[in-house]
Amino acid sequence: MIIEINTQSTSPLYEQLRDQIVLGIAAKKLALSEPLPSVRGLAADLGINFHTVNKAYSMLCDEGYIVIDRRKGAMVAQTAIDSKAFLSKLSQQLSLSAAEAICHDMNECDFIATCTACYQKAKGVADNGGSL
Amino acid sequence: MIIEINTQSTSPLYEQLRDQIVLGIAAKKLALSEPLPSVRGLAADLGINFHTVNKAYSMLCDEGYIVIDRRKGAMVAQTAIDSKAFLSKLSQQLSLSAAEAICHDMNECDFIATCTACYQKAKGVADNGGSL
Amino acid sequence: MIIEINTQSTSPLYEQLRDQIVLGIAAKKLALSEPLPSVRGLAADLGINFHTVNKAYSMLCDEGYIVIDRRKGAMVAQTAIDSKAFLSKLSQQLSLSAAEAICHDMNECDFIATCTACYQKAKGVADNGGSL
């Protein structure tokens, strides 16, 4: 799996990293229980400070996406927890996106079509050849 | 229109303000060409510094949601521009949301249902009772 | 002669007005010794405050583009004065424009071609049919 970091973006590096890994897990590019690269190794690969990678891993751990074992390192969690708080957060994100779409004169059909396309893309259908 | 600011949140005040106003425009709580409150007036109402409000207004202006008229102050723009760059940004936001949903074992049906609900909510259907 | 004012621009209205009138004089749309519209009349036409028009006229008078007669009102001056200070100002403006052009990878030929085109345009060649 390839992770791209843009050091010129306004969003913090650890957040970009966290987002990329979530995308990777959803697309099954990071298999369940597969160990993630070590903090120092990934930091070296990306050319960033290992504290930054550490922070991203901590966030992912707090959100339940990964589990961190002191000996085995980080690995993808079986399933993410705390789905109630998550639904509230998801709803907020989507409401804002929808509001932005409405302001840009996008009707419901087009918005839902975009949502569907993004879901498919996130699932990695295009990358894996569709059906599994 | 009521704007709520959470000073406890980690996200910057100007960003919260920007998001609230976008939601307000989408829900038609802020009519087209309706003047927004003055920078200092809104700041006083919210109990925050006027520079913070100013930054939010500047962002909204850059994004094309509002225009700042020298005579009448800030007002809702007729229509937001630069839809090409917007589509790319929207797609990125939705892809991340979709990935998070997938990690939480949400299937496509449920995700799309949530998207639809959020679109309706953003449009203010729930608030106005649907048809008028 | 048509004057266009953009109340949503960041540059002050009186400056826009001043620039438009200078362009008009150069293009001979405002003939020598022709009286300019009255301060209050022009303000009403443009839908702006007459203090704003007044300020623009004062600037033009200070720069020598027009003369203001208490009885006859404002009119185009025979010739602009203070050419030494002007040359310095012009050089400064052009140097900055040239620097911006260089940063955008524009070579000398293209820059000079653009300068020539702008000079012709300012002289109103295209509008008046070329020769006089």
Added chain:
Amino acid sequence: MIIEINTQSTSPLYEQLRDQIVLGIAAKKLALSEPLPSVRGLAADLGINFHTVNKAYSMLCDEGYIVIDRRKGAMVAQTAIDSKAFLSKLSQQLSLSAAEAICHDMNECDFIATCTACYQKAKGVADNGGSL
């Protein structure tokens, strides 16, 4: 590279700063990818507030002259973008300068000569003695 700020001038400090840096980039006094001084460092050198420098840097970033890297700070951009909008802006600047020149009885030859001189000066030919 030496930056001079005139606190007596009517034009805002951040604009003067922005212009000086553009001139510096064009004259190659600031090499490509060379890091600019830090916001607070430059502010201290110039004896002005760091917010003022920050605003100038933000403008330059928006215009594509510099990029702000999270690790290395601000640096000269490889190449400025959005040349279409730029050409329109450049044409407007030059037209106004040309109009002013015409009002001061400057003929086309003299105007173009001045443009050429300014281009050379901006490129830094005069400073380096022409050929190297």
Added chain:
DNA sequence: GTGGTCTAGACCACA
């Protein structure tokens, strides 16, 4: 150590 954010207060330009 660097930039980002927020607050606060003063002055001026603008309409």
Added chain:
DNA sequence: GTGGTCTAGACCACG
């Protein structure tokens, strides 16, 4: 009266 500009200082996020 409104926004724009500049200054100043404090705190935190980031790397």
